[in-house]
Amino acid sequence: MNTAKPLKEKPAASFAFDFLYKYGTLITVAVLILVFGTVADSFLSTSNIINILRSISIVTIIAVGLTVSLSVGGFDLSVGSTATLANALVISMFVWHGQQIGIGIGLTLLICLAVGLINAFLVINFKIDDMLMTLATMFIFQGVAMTYTRGATISQNMIMPSGDFATGKIPTAFEKIGQVPWIIVIMVLVVLIVHLFLTYTKHGRYMYMIGGNREAAALSGIPVSRYRLIAYLVSALFATIGGIILGARVMTAEVNSGGPYLMDAVAAAFIGYSVFGAGKPNALGTFVGAVLIGILQNGLIMLSVPYYAMDIVKGSVLALALALTYYRKRK
C-alpha cells in the first residue's frame, strides 16, 4: 500500500543514536549505580537505597505535578512557592491553631488548590505565556507564604508575637507521613496514578493533544480551557502534597522551604522527556529523572565531593538529557 520502498538496513550511526536516545538515561542510571557501588561499599546497602528514595520523594511528587502542567503545553513555575505555602499552612494549623490532623491537611489542600485556580485563571484568560505568568505567581505565593509566617520559622513551642509560647502540637500521625515507609509509598502511588492517568485515560490523551497542538485540539471539540484548568489544579495539588510531606519530615516551616525543590523538579521532568524515547512529559520518566538526580547527589556525597560543587554535576546531566531530547526533535 505504501509507495515508499523500505530500506533493508539502517545506517549504524542512526541506529546507535536511536538506542542512546531511548535508553541513554537508563544506561546513565545503571552506570552510576555500578560506579558508585564499586567505589563506595555502603552505596548499595539497603539502608542507603531507602535513603536515596526518601531523599527524592518530595522532589518526585512536585515534579510529577509539574509534569502534568507540562503535558498540556503549560509550565508551572509556582510549584516551589506552592510547596512553601503548604508547608507553612499545615504546620501553622497544628502549632498555631491546634487543629486535628484531618482538618489541618484538608484546609491546607483546599487553600493551596486556590493557587492552582488563580494560575489557571490568569494563564487561560489573559493568554500570557504560561512560564511568564507562573513566574509572576511564583513571587506572589512565595510572598504570601512569607507574609503569613511574618518571615519567621514556624515550629513547636515557638515564641508568638504576644510573647507566649505556641501551645499547639504536631500530631504524631502526621509525623509518620514524612517517614519511611510512608513517604516512599506516597511517592510511588503518586507516580503510578499519574502515569495511569496520562497514558491510559482519555483525559490524559486529551492533555497530550492539547500540549501537542492547542488549536487543533480546540477544533477537535476538546474543551481546552477545562483541561488546562485541571492541569494547573493537579500541579498545585501535588506541589501541596509535596509541601505537606516536607512539613511532616522536618516538623517546621522555614522561610521559602519549598523554593529549592522547583529547579530539581524542573530538571527531573525534563530529563524524563528522554526516558524510553518518550519525547514528551511523562510520569515514569520524571521518576527516573528524580532517581538520576538522587543517585548523583547521594553518590557524590559518598565520594566526598563538596556540596557546593554538586550543582555543576546536576546541571551537566540536565544539559545532556536536553541535548538528547532536542537533538532528536530537530531531526
Added chain:
Amino acid sequence: MRSGLEATRTRPATEPGAAPLLQMKRISISFPGVKALDAVDFQAAAGAAHALIGANGAGKSTLMKVLSGAYSHYEGEIWLDGRQVNIRSPKEAKDLGIQIVYQEVDTALIPNLSVGENIMLDRMVHDMGGRQVIRWNGLHQEAEAVLARMNIRVPSRKLVSELTLAEKQMVLIARAVSKQCRILVLDEPTAPLSHSETEQLFKLVRKLKEDGVAIIFISHRLPELYEICDDITIMRDGRHVVSQRIADIAQPKVVEHMLGAKMEQQFPHIEREIGQVAFEARSLHDPGKVQHVDFHIRKGEIVGLAGLVGAGKTELCRAVFGASSTSTGEISLNGKRLRISSPHDAVRQGIALVPEERRREGVFVEESVSANLTASVLSRFTKWGSWLSFGKEKQAARDMIDQLGIKTPNEKARVKNLSGGNQQKVAIGKWLLADADVYIFDEPTKGVDVGAKRDIFQLVAELAKRGKSVLYASSELSEIVGITDRVYIMYDGAITKELDTRASTEEEILLYCTGGGLT
C-alpha cells in the same frame, strides 16, 4: 555568464543537441526506510519556465531540495552550463545562482523586520565584512531598487508582519533575485494566492524569464502551468516519468502520467436525495470578518461557499463552529436552536469542521494516526468511564485507514511522517468517526494531490448520500461547480449571491466572486 542564452531560449529543454542550463542526472536519495528519489533525470533551460508536477510524495520537493543543497547525501550528478558542479550545502547552491522560494513563506521571512532588511538579509549576514554599523538609507535604497526592478509595489520600510501573503511571497522572490539568480525554484507559489495576486506573480515570472532566468515551477494547479510554463516534467513515486514541451501534452494526459493509471471521472456522481432544511444560520455576524450572513443547508445537500481568498469563507466556517469568540447570530439544527460558544459545544451538537490550515489546526503531527482519528470521539473508545480501550481504538483506526485509503505503514505511525494528502485524509477521517449531522469543509483539497482529491470528493458525496448536510468552502471554482448542488458566493465578508450550481458556470461564479455582476 549568460552567453548562449539566445540559443537556449528558443529551444525546448528536451530537444536533442540543446545545452540546457541545468542538468540533473540520475539523482537518487534515501532516507531511513524510504527511497525518496530513484535515478531521476531533470533539466531546465534558461529563459524558460519548467513545470515540475507529480502527486504528493512523488519527490518534486525532494528533488528541488537536492538542487538547493538542503541534502548532502544524494547520489548522481548536477551539471550547470555543461560543467559538473558539486552542490552539498545551501551556500554552494546559492553561490551558483540557484535560489529557492519555499511554500511556507512565513518561515523564510523575519516578521518583525522591515521589507528592506528581509530582502538584504543575506547581504547583511554575509557581506558586511568588517563593518559593524548598518547604513539604513543605503540599505533601503538598494532594496527599493530591487523592488522597482521587479515592479513590486511594497514600501521597503514596511514591516513584513503587516504584509499580505502575496506581498510576502513577492518579497521572497525579490530577495532571491536580488542576488545572483540563474535558477529560481518556486514551490507551490500560487497555493495561497487569490486570482489577482496570481496574475501579479505571473507578471513577475514573465519578467524573470525575459531576464534569462530558468524558472522551475511546482504547482498542483494545471491550468496555471499551461499559462506560464514552457516545458513540463512529470514525476511519480520518486521516479522521472516524462519531460516535454507543455504545449504538446494535454491536461488529461498529464493527470494520467501523475496517477500512473487512466484517470476516471474526477467528480463522483452519486445519486442522492435532498431533504428538508436541516441547518440554518441567521444573521451570523463577526465584526470586521463576517457581515450579517443568512444561509441554510438541506439534508443530503452539498452547499458550496465560493469566494476569493480573504472573502471571509474561513471566518464564516469558524463562526459557525464556535471558534470565534466575537461572533453573534442564530444557528439552528433540525428546528432546534443551538447554543454554540466553543468548538466543544459545536461538536457535541453534531457539527464538524475540517479546517483549512491542516498542520496547524487539523492534525496532531506528533501523535499517531489512530490517536488523531479518535481525537474528537475518544469517549466512544473507553471502558469503565474514562479508561481507554486500545483494542477498540486500533480496530476503528484500521477500518478508517482502509476506508479512506490512507497510506501509512500502520495505525501507530506518527502523522508528521505522512504526505500532505494523507494528513488531510486523517483530518477528515476524524470527523467521519464522529458521525456529525453537519460537515463543514474549508479548502479541503489545498496542497493535496490529484488522487487524494478524488478520494476527498468521493467522501464528501458519500456523506451527503447518508443524509448529512455539507458546507463546502473553496476558492477552487472547478470543485464548487463539480461537487455542489447550490452555491453561496461570498464577497467582502457578506453572502452576495446564491446560485443553483447546475444552472451556473465557473465563469459566472468567478464573476460574482470578484464583485462583478451585481447591480
